Amino acid sequence: MHREALKGDIILKAVVAMAAVFIVCLLGSLALELFSGSNLSIAKFGLSFVIGRTWDPVHEIFGALPFIYGTLLTSAIALLIGLPISIGVAIFLTEKLKTKKGIAYVLGTLVELLAAVPSVIYGLWGLLFLSPILRDYVETPLHSYLSFVPLFSETPFGLDFFTAGIILAIMIIPTISAVSKDILNAVPNSQREAMYSLGATDWEVTQKSVLPYARSGIFGATILGLGRAVGETMAVTMVIGNAPRITADLFSGGYTLAAAIANEFTEASSPLYLSALIELGLILFFVALIINVFARFLLWRMMRGVRFRA
Amino acid sequence: MYDSEPEKDKDTVKRISLATGTGRRRRVVDKAMTGLVLLAVALAVTPLVLILGVVVLRGAPVMSLSFLTNLPRPVGVPGGGIANALFGSFIMVGIAALIAVPIGVGAGIFFSEWPESRLSTVSSFTNDVLAEFPSIVIGIFVYVIIVLSTKTFSALAGAVALSIIMMPIIARTTEESLKLVPMTLREASMALGVSRWRTVIKVVIGTGKSGLITGILLAVARAAGETAPLILTALGSVYFPTSLNQPTAALPLLIYTYAISPFKDWQAQAWGAALILIAIMFVLNLSIKLFIGRRSVVRAET
Numbered sequence: 001m002h003r004e005a006l007k008g009d010i011i012l013k014a015v016v017a018m019a020a021v022f023i024v025c026l027l028g029s030l031a032l033e034l035f036s037g038s039n040l041s042i043a044k045f046g047l048s049f050v051i052g053r054t055w056d057p058v059h060e061i062f063g064a065l066p067f068i069y070g071t072l073l074t075s076a077i078a079l080l081i082g083l084p085i086s087i088g089v090a091i092f093l094t095e096k097l098k099t100k101k102g103i104a105y106v107l108g109t110l111v112e113l114l115a116a117v118p119s120v121i122y123g124l125w126g127l128l129f130l131s132p133i134l135r136d137y138v139e140t141p142l143h144s145y146l147s148f149v150p151l152f153s154e155t156p157f158g159l160d161f162f163t164a165g166i167i168l169a170i171m172i173i174p175t176i177s178a179v180s181k182d183i184l185n186a187v188p189n190s191q192r193e194a195m196y197s198l199g200a201t202d203w204e205v206t207q208k209s210v211l212p213y214a215r216s217g218i219f220g221a222t223i224l225g226l227g228r229a230v231g232e233t234m235a236v237t238m239v240i241g242n243a244p245r246i247t248a249d250l251f252s253g254g255y256t257l258a259a260a261i262a263n264e265f266t267e268a269s270s271p272l273y274l275s276a277l278i279e280l281g282l283i284l285f286f287v288a289l290i291i292n293v294f295a296r297f298l299l300w301r302m303m304r305g306v307r308f309r310a
Numbered sequence: 311m312y313d314s315e316p317e318k319d320k321d322t323v324k325r326i327s328l329a330t331g332t333g334r335r336r337r338v339v340d341k342a343m344t345g346l347v348l349l350a351v352a353l354a355v356t357p358l359v360l361i362l363g364v365v366v367l368r369g370a371p372v373m374s375l376s377f378l379t380n381l382p383r384p385v386g387v388p389g390g391g392i393a394n395a396l397f398g399s400f401i402m403v404g405i406a407a408l409i410a411v412p413i414g415v416g417a418g419i420f421f422s423e424w425p426e427s428r429l430s431t432v433s434s435f436t437n438d439v440l441a442e443f444p445s446i447v448i449g450i451f452v453y454v455i456i457v458l459s460t461k462t463f464s465a466l467a468g469a470v471a472l473s474i475i476m477m478p479i480i481a482r483t484t485e486e487s488l489k490l491v492p493m494t495l496r497e498a499s500m501a502l503g504v505s506r507w508r509t510v511i512k513v514v515i516g517t518g519k520s521g522l523i524t525g526i527l528l529a530v531a532r533a534a535g536e537t538a539p540l541i542l543t544a545l546g547s548v549y550f551p552t553s554l555n556q557p558t559a560a561l562p563l564l565i566y567t568y569a570i571s572p573f574k575d576w577q578a579q580a581w582g583a584a585l586i587l588i589a590i591m592f593v594l595n596l597s598i599k600l601f602i603g604r605r606s607v608v609r610a611e612t
Contacts, residue, residue: 005505012507013424019416020433023481026474027436030451037454088350096347107351114358116591118535120562121365121584124569128577129364170357177354201333201340224442231444233538234562238570258446258538265453265542281450288447292439 031285038279040272049279055244057264062276064283066244070161070254071287074236075229077165077250078172083222085169086176090218093177094184095206108181115174123238126167131158131239134166139251156251159241164254167235172225179224183217183302184210220298227291231284233258257284362588369585372578378586382548382564385573392583394550395564401551402465402544402560403533406472411526414477418484418525423510434485441478448474449539457543465551465558468544475536476529483528487521488514520601527601531594535587537562561587 035042041049045062052063089111097104135158142152156162187210195205211218241253242263257280268274380391421434452471457463491514499509515522537560540546545557546567561583568580 005507008505008507012510013420016416016420017424017427017429019413019481020420020429022413023417023440023477024429024433024436026477027440029455030447033451033454034447037450085350085353088347089354092347092351096344107355110355110358113595114354116531116595117358117361118537118562118587118591120535120537120565120569121361121587124565124580124584125361125364127569128581129360173354201336203340203343204336206343227442231442231446233444233446234566238566258444261446261450262538262541265450266545278450278454281447284444285447288442288444289439292442296435296438 034278034282034285038275038282040275041279042275044272045276049276050283053246055260057269057273060270060272062273062279064257064276064280066246067255067257067260067280068283069246070240070244071230071256071258071284073161073254074164074168074240074256075226077161078168078229079222079226080169081166082169082172082225083176086173086221086225087180087218089173089177090180090184091206093181095202095210108178111174111177113174114170115178119171119232119234120238122167122171122235126163126235126239127159130167131163134158134163138162143251150248151250154247154249154251157241157253159239159253160251161240161254162250164236164240164256165250167239168229168232171232171235172228175228176221176225179221179299180214180218183214183221183299186217186302187213214302216298217302220295220302223291223295223298227288227295230291231258231288233262237262257281257287365581365584365588368578368581369583369588372582373585377579377582381550382559385571385575390575390579392561392564392579392586394547395559395561395583396586398465398468398544398547398551398559399534399561401554402468402472402540402558403530405466405469405554406476406533407526407530409470409473410476410480410529414480414525414529415484415522417477417481418522419488419510419515421481421485422488423514437478437481440474441482444538445471445475445536446538446542449542452539453542460555462555463543463545463557464555465544466554468540468558468560469554471539471543472533472536475539476533479529479532480525483525484518484522487518487525490521491517524598524601527594527598531591531598534590534594535562537566541566561590 041062045052049062049064050068051065052061053065054061054063055066056062089107093104093108097107135156139152139156139158139160139162143154143156146152154160191209191213192205195209200208236256237259240255240259242255242259243253244255244260245252247254261277261280261284265274265277268277376389377391378396379393380389381394382392383390417433417437421430421437424430449471452467452474456467456470460467495513495517496509499513500506504513540560540563544560544563546563547557547559549559551558565580565583565587568576568583571577
């Protein structure tokens, strides 16, 4: 009987360990397949793929710079708008509402629900509802009064870097605010009590003892949000206008790495074209890998052992 | 951690010493910051209200039984529906769950019951990274390994892509809910002479069951809304699928195709399909809340 039990233990451990090994192998083979799939393009263009500004499927000249630029620009707009709002939400949920858990729970759930909305619905809403509104009430006024500023010089059509950045901002708010909320909750109460005992106001406590303590954790949350923005595909594809351009003009149509893959993959007519698109995926793979590993590292260090999710 | 440059300290002392005085400026700043924080909350919640409101308002007019039971029809022909998309989504998410649940739950058990092993650390970290990975990259992966070798877009390829998205979610929630099972329960079981594997299967999983189901539902919800990987694997179709080896429609794919089309008729149907998709999400999230409600130890995390 003993031997049988021991055998059962070994079998169970082996079976579940195999599942764990499978997950590691999955990430490994993802990288391998992307490398082998982009073989053709790597061999032909080498490093110039990353710095090439031309994307011309007809003449088979492929450079990824416009997509990298678009990805960075839209993510930057998203962080610029989304980060302050997310931190505000996290402060509200942890610092302002400590005694009224009910309201915090409802509001927290509402913000979390934003994360549950599928990205294609963000895209649909952004394309048919938000983009005309932004065009008529935000972009056109900015353009007509401030067209001498290079950021606003182009006649707005509503499908551009700006709209994509706004949609991304909305999409990363639940990620950053949920993780920041966990971080702020983990700040020891003695930090706050010490400040209150000196007669500080609520904001002084938040600003001088809570936020400095949580700084690196919030930074980790921000990087996690950045990862979301960089990899987001559908919503961006539907509102960015899909034009490979490098310009400071926010009202110009653009393109991102993910959007180019989603939009052109099934149209890729030649092996080289397909290979170039897979190489865009490879770039996205590495960017996402670096961002996520960095974010996890920051968060793990902040709260040893406690893991975060968004 | 705490910044304690001498100059800043002096500043703090000066400000705080004001507490005994009128401190009017400090109170104004405090009020202003409270206002800003409230504004941030309002700005965060507004899009949700606008999205749900617009989807319901624009989706409701196209809603009818025939919308759910008809096949798509060409532009201009009234009475098009989403039956094949609903069916395709159901089939692909179902097959994806069949693949992802055993592997995800297995990995979760390993992370929770053998946390001391190095494999557990490495795999758990990989799992976290995989969970946050851009889904379009997973689509390319499945395109290269399945679509290129079978030479056809298919429901099977779509299901495999969705399963890779579900796996890390299931593994993570499994691990979390099993870790919440008190160590004393395991010890009590083993002290009675029950072997470790029986303890894990009967006691640990038995106790953490509702958390496990929560994880699976979460993963199903996520997969049901995924679009990007399906573009490269299932492709979409206007017909009813007759085998797993042909291009297959899915609800999110249909929303995408109709939304970017220039036809008002199709755009209206996209809103209708979006309403159905949101309703499915709502039901799934509601069942998750119900499962969590039954056992208070499992925290709600989306």
